[in-house]
Amino acid sequence: MTGSQLQTQIIQLIQKSEKILILPSSPPDGDSIGSALALFHVIKKLGKQATVACADPVPEAIQFLPTTNIIDSKLVTSNDFIVTLDLTKAKLDTIKTDLQDNKVNIIITPKEGTLGDKDVSFHYGQSKYDLIIVVDTGDLSQLGKLYEQNAGLFTQVPVINIDHHISNNHFGKINYIDIMASSTTELLIPVLEELSKVTGKELITEDVATLLLAGIITDTGSFQNANTSPKAFANASHLLGYGARQQEIIQHIYKTKNLTMLKLWGRVLTKIQFDKLFRIVWSTISQQDFKETQSRDEDTGDIIDELMTNAPGADIVLLIKQRHDGIISGSIRTVSPSIDASVIAEMFDGGGHTQAAGFKIKNGDLLQTEQNIIKKIREFQAKRLNIHPDEQPEVVDLKLNKEKFTKKLEAKKNWSAAKPAAGKKAAPKDIVESVAKNQDEIDLQPGVTYKFEV
Ligand SMILES: [Mn+2]
Structure with a gap:
């Protein structure tokens, strides 16, 4: 199916739906949040209900984007049992609940009038949604607990999958995937323009344009990464025409690095290691680093891209991060499209793009995990570069004295x-x-x- 046929299908499905759930990947980034909130604004403007939900909080650096505060962390699902009280005959004063020996008493005090049993009704919260749009997410498992706790919802409600990850596994009813796009927001531009035409409404407001531009800017590392295509530049300038606030994005994302973040970056940069033979540069961030610099997971921002520009002679750049929840995450960048980062990520059950990918491993032991990861990437490189497996890698500590x-x-x-x-x-x-x-x-x-x- 061609891109424009997919866009038409998406527009038709949005038009006939009333309660739309929009899900960005988790943890969210500028592109997934930009995509989700742009859709939210547009769907609201069409007079429909829209909900954006994400299992993880919005990183501080992108909280300035318009309406990030509307994002929920949970879904109302069909498992909920709902007691409804009709208040047309009595005004409500207070509601108390009292749990006693496996019984709950709901004490409702009216301000005026009286309430009777006719005023009470019961029902199961049916699925609130008639359409789900998942953005910037390669696999439903990347939605975290929102998917784990509501897996049934994704089979009952049609799912539109809009993404640019090479690892996307086409989980939707409609799969609008373009791995050549620099960002998911870039894919949304023609959809929203067509939707504006069809509905006769100006849907791409300054806020929407800003959200879409934020996706392009963050996913291309401000037009520095390898995925920066001529189309990304063209689309960015197109969005400026709609009034996208580019300076606001650059100021918040690239020009405000707080002290704790700089301290953390300093640590990561002094821990860089370089395996000359296998051409791998990597560094690690431990929970201790986070504690001692008083920084948070999200402060690691684009350290990986910083490593990249500081790693001449490497093919593969890797940042291994120990998160507070016992998960060790890895970010991979490669210097050329001939080295597929998503293949490396897949060795650890992750995924991503040709030159930028990532994975997660459940393990509390950072050193052991680091050694395993590096061993496997050396094997990958040994095959690629035709290095004899017995050859001893020379690891140079780049901490300069x-x-x-x-x-x-x-x-x-x-x-x-x-x-x-x-x-x-x-x-x-x-x-x-x-x-x-x-x-x-x-x-x-x-x-x-x-x-x-x-
Ligand atoms: Mn993206």
């Missing part, structure tokens, strides 16, 4: 950077200049390998 560095630099004052030896990389320009000027010290960039061998 300024004193040692200066001594090394002095020892190599005569080193000619213009002609790196065969197989050696030329040194960064600033080092070459420092050596040339006989300087003893230069500013070091953590995480960069400085090669002196000639």
Whole structure:
């Protein structure tokens, strides 16, 4: 089915539905929240009921987006038994409940008038929804407890699945998946434009445009990641035409890094390890790091992208994080599309895109898990790079020691950077200049390998 046929089907289903549940992936990010809330605004404007629910809280960095406060953490489901009291004949004063020996008394005090048994009715809360739209989610299990606790709902109600993850397993009745899209919000633009046309309503307001742009900006790392396509740029500028507030997004997401976050980043950067042979760069964040820097899970933000820019010579960049709930999560980036990050993530039952993917492992032991992960990724690389499995990896701790560095630099004052030896990389320009000027010290960039061998 073509993209525009899918868009038509989505529009038809939205038009004939009245109570729509919108679910972003969990934990949510700028793209999943941007997609979910943009849909929320549009569906409300069409006069329908819309609910957005997410098992995890919205990260602080994206709470500035319009109406993140409407997101629920739970669903009303068919398991609920509902007692309804008709108050047309009596005004309500107070309601108390009193639990005694397996019995609950509901004490209703009217302000005026009297209540009788005719005023009470009982029913089961039937599924409130007639359509579910899941956005930016590769697998229903990524909805966390919202899916675990309401699995039946997803078979009773039609599900629209809108996503750009390569690992998406097509769980919907309608699956609108485009792995070439930089973000899910990008996929929503033509749908919402067509819906505006069909309904004759201006659905893409400044708020909606801002939400959609937030998805593109966050998923492309502000147009720096490999998934930044010409289409992503074109769509972003198209959204600016609708009044998207780009500066607001950049200010909140990229220009406000608090002190605790910087402390945490410092720790991660000093713990970088580099396996030269297998071309893997990785770092870890332990619960102790979080505690000692007084930072939270969400403060890790885009450290992985920071690692990426600090990892010349690596094919695979990995950040391993120990979460407070006993889960160890891994984020993977690869430097070229020929190395499929989603294949690596799948080795640990995760998924994602060609150059950005992730996984979760239930284990309390960070060191042991780290060793297992690195072992498996080395095996992956051994196959890819044709390295003999017995060859010993040389792991270089990239924690740079300024004193040692200066001594090394002095020892190599005569080193000619213009002609790196065969197989050696030329040194960064600033080092070459420092050596040339006989300087003893230069500013070091953590995480960069400085090669002196000639
Ligand atoms: Mn996304």
